[in-house]
Amino acid sequence: MKPTIFVFCALCLGLSACAGSATAEPKTNSAESRPGIAAKRQSPSPDLGRSAVLVPDGKERLWIGEQAILVEVAAVPDARALGLGGRAALLTDEGMIFVYHRAEFRSFWMKDCKMSLDIAYLGTDRKIFQIGSLDPPVAGSSSIPRLASDREAQFVIEMEKGWFERKGHKPGVQVRFSKGLMDWLSLVLESEGG
Numbered sequence: 001m002k003p004t005i006f007v008f009c010a011l012c013l014g015l016s017a018c019a020g021s022a023t024a025e026p027k028t029n030s031a032e033s034r035p036g037i038a039a040k041r042q043s044p045s046p047d048l049g050r051s052a053v054l055v056p057d058g059k060e061r062l063w064i065g066e067q068a069i070l071v072e073v074a075a076v077p078d079a080r081a082l083g084l085g086g087r088a089a090l091l092t093d094e095g096m097i098f099v100y101h102r103a104e105f106r107s108f109w110m111k112d113c114k115m116s117l118d119i120a121y122l123g124t125d126r127k128i129f130q131i132g133s134l135d136p137p138v139a140g141s142s143s144i145p146r147l148a149s150d151r152e153a154q155f156v157i158e159m160e161k162g163w164f165e166r167k168g169h170k171p172g173v174q175v176r177f178s179k180g181l182m183d184w185l186s187l188v189l190e191s192e193g194g
Contacts, residue, residue, distance in 0.1 A: 085112030095159040103152035116161035121153035
């Protein structure tokens with residue numbers, strides 16, 4: 001086993017999940033048929049497969065255009081299934097990024113979500129190609145709001161509803177990752193065979 005994969009596995013085994021979010025809708029046409037998607041900040045614990053965040057302080061920096069934000073990282077399957085569900089709000093200029101080992105059509109839904117969210121889909125070039133907003137399900141309704149990507153996405157960013165519009169960000173804006181986020185991306189690609 002490569003040392004980096006061993007370190008990745010050891011770190012992941014040391015984390016536990018604390019939350020949920022807008023979730024990826026279950027896939028029916030993919031080998032990666034897993035419901036859910038997001039995750040919540042957490043502290044180290046002994047279960048890699050259930051970890052939602054892969055960084056010690058729970059957040060990494062990225063830039064949307066010139067706007068710096070802090071994001072929680074959901075980079076393993078169970079973490080992506082947890083999401084921001086159960087939370088009532090996000091801090092200013094903070095959100096979550098979902099990292100996948102390859103680009104595919106994605107679909108997010110608002111199961112267990114208590115707050116309205118903006119969802120931005122990014123391609124392998126790390127440019128946003130689609131932004132949409134979703135509200136939590138209406139109480140008593142069996143309908144769960146969802147947003148499917150209109151093309152293949154490797155990354156998805158969730159922010160509070162209206163954030164992208166308030167900041168003037170539109171499809172085509174470039175997203176830059178911190179070195180720490182790039183390191184996690186490398187580990188995801190290695191561990192998931194990407």
